Amino acid sequence: MILENAPALAIGIPLFAAFAVFFFGKLGKRAMKVWVVAGLLAAEVFIIWLAMDALSGISHFYAVGAQVPGIISQAGFPVRVVLVVDAVSALVALVAMSLCLLAGLFSLRFFEKKEGGEKFYSLLLLLAAGITGLSFTGDFFTMFVFLEVISISSAGLIVFFREGEGFEAGFKYLVLLAIGALFLLFGVGIFYGKYGLLNIGAIASLVGVNASFIDFTAVALIASALLLKCGSFPVHMWKPDVYQKASGIVSAVLVASGLVGIYALFRVLFLMLANTPLSAMVGWVIAILGVFSIFVGVTMALKQTSLKRLVGYAAVAETGFVLLAFGTGLAAVTSMDIFSFRAVIGGMFQLVNDGLDLGLLFLLIAAVGFVTKKKRIGEISGLAHKSPVLAVLFLIGMFAISGMPPFNGFASKIIIYESVYMASPVFSIVGILGSVMLLAIFVKVFVAIFLGPPYKGKVEVLPKSMLLVMCIFAFFILLLGLFPKQAIEGVFLPAAKALINSQAYIGGIL
Amino acid sequence: MSPIVKNVAVVLVIPITMFGLYIILHGHLTPGGGFPGGAIMASLVVLFFVAFGKEWAKKINKGILFFGESFGLALFGLLAFLGLGTSFFHNFLANSDSLFGMSIPFGANSGFLWSGGIIPLMNIAVGLEVFAALSIIAVVMFLENGKVMFSEKENNVGGKK
Amino acid sequence: MIGFVFLAVIALAAIGIYAAMFKRNLIKIVVGINIIASAANLFLVSLGYREGGIAPIFTGAESLNMVLATPQALTLTSIVINLAVTALMLSFAIMIYRHYGSLDALKRRLKE
Numbered sequence: 001m002i003l004e005n006a007p008a009l010a011i012g013i014p015l016f017a018a019f020a021v022f023f024f025g026k027l028g029k030r031a032m033k034v035w036v037v038a039g040l041l042a043a044e045v046f047i048i049w050l051a052m053d054a055l056s057g058i059s060h061f062y063a064v065g066a067q068v069p070g071i072i073s074q075a076g077f078p079v080r081v082v083l084v085v086d087a088v089s090a091l092v093a094l095v096a097m098s099l100c101l102l103a104g105l106f107s108l109r110f111f112e113k114k115e116g117g118e119k120f121y122s123l124l125l126l127l128a129a130g131i132t133g134l135s136f137t138g139d140f141f142t143m144f145v146f147l148e149v150i151s152i153s154s155a156g157l158i159v160f161f162r163e164g165e166g167f168e169a170g171f172k173y174l175v176l177l178a179i180g181a182l183f184l185l186f187g188v189g190i191f192y193g194k195y196g197l198l199n200i201g202a203i204a205s206l207v208g209v210n211a212s213f214i215d216f217t218a219v220a221l222i223a224s225a226l227l228l229k230c231g232s233f234p235v236h237m238w239k240p241d242v243y244q245k246a247s248g249i250v251s252a253v254l255v256a257s258g259l260v261g262i263y264a265l266f267r268v269l270f271l272m273l274a275n276t277p278l279s280a281m282v283g284w285v286i287a288i289l290g291v292f293s294i295f296v297g298v299t300m301a302l303k304q305t306s307l308k309r310l311v312g313y314a315a316v317a318e319t320g321f322v323l324l325a326f327g328t329g330l331a332a333v334t335s336m337d338i339f340s341f342r343a344v345i346g347g348m349f350q351l352v353n354d355g356l357d358l359g360l361l362f363l364l365i366a367a368v369g370f371v372t373k374k375k376r377i378g379e380i381s382g383l384a385h386k387s388p389v390l391a392v393l394f395l396i397g398m399f400a401i402s403g404m405p406p407f408n409g410f411a412s413k414i415i416i417y418e419s420v421y422m423a424s425p426v427f428s429i430v431g432i433l434g435s436v437m438l439l440a441i442f443v444k445v446f447v448a449i450f451l452g453p454p455y456k457g458k459v460e461v462l463p464k465s466m467l468l469v470m471c472i473f474a475f476f477i478l479l480l481g482l483f484p485k486q487a488i489e490g491v492f493l494p495a496a497k498a499l500i501n502s503q504a505y506i507g508g509i510l
Numbered sequence: 511m512s513p514i515v516k517n518v519a520v521v522l523v524i525p526i527t528m529f530g531l532y533i534i535l536h537g538h539l540t541p542g543g544g545f546p547g548g549a550i551m552a553s554l555v556v557l558f559f560v561a562f563g564k565e566w567a568k569k570i571n572k573g574i575l576f577f578g579e580s581f582g583l584a585l586f587g588l589l590a591f592l593g594l595g596t597s598f599f600h601n602f603l604a605n606s607d608s609l610f611g612m613s614i615p616f617g618a619n620s621g622f623l624w625s626g627g628i629i630p631l632m633n634i635a636v637g638l639e640v641f642a643a644l645s646i647i648a649v650v651m652f653l654e655n656g657k658v659m660f661s662e663k664e665n666n667v668g669g670k671k
Numbered sequence: 672m673i674g675f676v677f678l679a680v681i682a683l684a685a686i687g688i689y690a691a692m693f694k695r696n697l698i699k700i701v702v703g704i705n706i707i708a709s710a711a712n713l714f715l716v717s718l719g720y721r722e723g724g725i726a727p728i729f730t731g732a733e734s735l736n737m738v739l740a741t742p743q744a745l746t747l748t749s750i751v752i753n754l755a756v757t758a759l760m761l762s763f764a765i766m767i768y769r770h771y772g773s774l775d776a777l778k779r780r781l782k783e
Contacts, residue, residue, distance in 0.1 A: 647758050
């Protein structure tokens, strides 16, 4: 009974936990922390179970509130809110929820002297519920609702520590995402007006046969909203601002929400454009946006002085790699050859690596801030003498994000380079150059923070929970980097197949 | 504000509360529901701000409002979880001949209040939540930011100085 | 007849986007987003409109020519969400005013 309802519980448990945090906050800090970790852990367990099921080939299609398991009404179309858990959505939800759980564990010691912990955890759990919901949702309107849940709760988290400029970043983020979500609502309205349906799979089955200009308008509106969410090139400007001003813990969770945005974008595009000739053009547009994201992210990161802002631009570049890979795959979706398919696999791999690498780097920044109690990273140098563990972890994160062997970034980026090279050599070369420049940038940062004469100020002991969380990140980075073949065969191949196979998705719903 | 405004505000407590509760309780029969009803009841708080000013607003216990908000949301979540025997959000109370679970005779009728299963209960939970949350928004914006926004710097608000 | 509604939707959306993009006052930007939201809500409601239709309440209904209920539910949800977003944006604007002493978007920008 419990396992049948796992897709709904993975969303419902963090949601309910977010509402009830207030009462546990009254009981004391320890009770509240136990409740928060229990809520996130329970959702994680359900998602792990679902992901194991989905990766072995069993997809779950769940109708919320139904008395009998069926999705289809008597009239022959889906009427209920449908949750879809197949290999790719389960994988994305697993990565995103793991990031939320680890960031939650990391933040446990953060609130010992600060007030307002229950509000922070309320927002964190709400964001976790929104992220899981956006990755599982099977209809457009719920997608809009979860997108807004994510933007509201993450805007609250960005400004949580009440730095003056943080509000500016939060305002920018919220304005852009609100406009984007309204564009998505317009697109959903166009689909509803034409087909009288909200279910993504059911609409895709009708669009695929005879797509018209109206359909493409709706797809363009929805895609633009989701591109805004994931911070691609022309609308990347919120990303560095937000990552600079938000706490490192919050940034790690925001990375998770960005991953889910990318997933939702390509889920919609691969479903709607699977059988239309326009997919080639849209795919190339997205690939070009990805290349520009890499270029802009890397070149802007070069001249930054603030470490967080620098990592924010690196995050734009990392998003660009995923967009490049998936865009190349989308361009050839009507006649899938082996290279385009490998580009999709590389994109899936890179999506997971994004979460691991950026999550580790942002948590490291938070940890450096915690041990030195300095607001500005620029005042710190020579930290490796006092805290060698942080230096080693930073090296791992730095090599992973810039694609050095034997870390996970290398494994995914090499697939992207060689598959994109067959489609367009220039894009591949820009990608390699961007990756190399990322390494140069991070070497500069590493030298500035960790090397040099020993750090003079007081260094606090890093709490065990924070160290454990960062070691988990480093473990998975090394695991994926050392055994890429097994990871691809076991995880990313089924996920990529599920992403490009629109018939399986539509067939599961209808 | 003048005594007329204050007295009218006090008199309006009864009709506004009645109307808000009516909208919440009849959410499953007529247009309306938890959100509109809660918003109507929260308008009462705003009316009292206008009539009685800052001194009255300071007396409001925000803890109770936070409790009401969390309680409403938790109740909503709990009702969704109680349907888990069949599925999440399943309406387990409908047609069960218990609280709000009366089955409705077929044909034209003027609506039965004791029908709808968990929908009216969820409306009540949402109404409580919306009332408390909108009141908190009003209190926070009015008390903590009011003096900054509407002080001697008022000429500065415009885009161009 | 219903075509005029869509013209109004386009006009409202254009006004809102203009306000959100070109106005410098933060409050005016928030107002612009609210106008776009109104356009979206009007669009959704007009999608469910039936010529001469009645409210979709089956109890005591005199005919079955009803307006669609789903777009109305969607509109109500989007109104609620927009209320939350607006409240949050306005409180951010208040805090920005506190910090910078101005609501001008170009007075100071976040960069280093």
